[in-house]
Amino acid sequence: MKKYFLSAIVLAWGQIIFGQANDFRNPSIDVQHYDFKIKLSDADDHIEGEAVIQVKFLKNSTSLAFDLTQKNSSGKGMVVSSVKEKDQSLNFSQEQNILKITLSNNANVGDIREFEIVYAGVPSDGMIISRNKFGKRTFFADNWPNRAHNWIPCNDHPSDKASVExxxxxxxxxxxxxxxxxxxxxxxxxxxxxxxxxxxxxxxTKVMAIGVAEFAIHYSGNVGNVPVYSWVFPENKKEGFYDYDQAPDIMPFYISKFGPYPYLKLAN
Structure with missing residues (x-):
């Protein structure tokens, strides 16, 4: 009986996790590249954003949609002010946390097109604006597993990978x-x-991230051609640098087991 009960819990948990991710899947597009321009302030938690998104259309389309949490009753969420393609303004709407854009001319399968979205608001999640244990203000993206759309317009599903700036x-x-x-x-x-x-x-999108804070930064060395850095709070940099300085000794083990490290840096 216990075995069946445990299996039911695992199955239910899996349905919750994967069900949430699938809710945001957009099978009509494959995002090629994101360029997010973000403006942050100490005055309040309001952010200003401009997203330039390059997409490849997988279906003939008259519109496209991105995930983006809209402003809610508590005043948190993102409000889009304009959407453009090649300097031409496009009609759009925000409903049920989806930004729907009407194309000025239809898209065919295989077309690659670029859209500019200007928006602003107070993130309800995803971008965590708070204070660290030393009382200092910080901004950290925490998009896992599908929470990026709370502060950036995107196709917020792990199946859609893209380069990012x-x-x-x-x-x-x-x-x-x-x-x-x-x-x-x-x-x-x-x-x-x-x-x-x-x-x-x-x-x-779940691992597209920025961290903004008062940091102490230390170069720990290279593993092959990959530089390894530590980004810690200045107040405990001695302990932080010591702990993260172990990374260059640890990485070769994982590389030998799982394959080459695919990125140009490691920042702990």
Whole structure:
């Protein structure tokens, strides 16, 4: 009896997990690339976003849809102000946490097209804006398993992998870490800084992430051609750097068991 009860729990849990993921699947498109321009502030939890999304159409289509949580009764969620394709404004609607876009001309199977979405709001989830144990303000993406759509428009399903860029404008006292390699870090003025990360390896939205905080950063060494870094809070950098400095010794074991590390850096 216990065995059957345990099996039922496992089955139910699996249905919950996979059912949630499948709810967001969009079989009409295959996203090729995301470029997210995000503006953060210390004044409040409001974010401003611009997403440039390149998609390949898998079906003949008169419209397309992305997952994006709309503004709810508590005031949290994203409000889209414009959608464009090649500078041409497109009609759109937000319903049931879906951004539906009407195409100006029909898409054929195999077409690759690019759309620009401007939006803003207070994230209800996915982008966690809070304070760490030292009382310092932080911004961390936590998209697992299908929560990215709470702060970025996307096809929020693990089956759809794409390359991604994050271009973040944030208060100057923060450091920004993200997927891929650092393309640019520029001080705009005494109050703000621009940081651009780019990941060319295709990944699902659940692991597309940025972290924005006051960090201490340490280079731990290379494993082959892969540099290994530690990003920790300055208040406990001694302990953090020591713990994460073990990574270059550990990585070769996993590489020998599972294959080459596919990314250009490891940032713990």
């Amino acid at each position: 994050f271009e973040v404008t944030a208060p100057a006292h923060y450091q920004v870490v993200g997927n891929g390699i650092l393309i640019e870090e520029t001080t705009i003025d005494e109050k703000s800084k621009f940081t651009h990360w780019k990941e060319d390896v295709v990944i699902p």
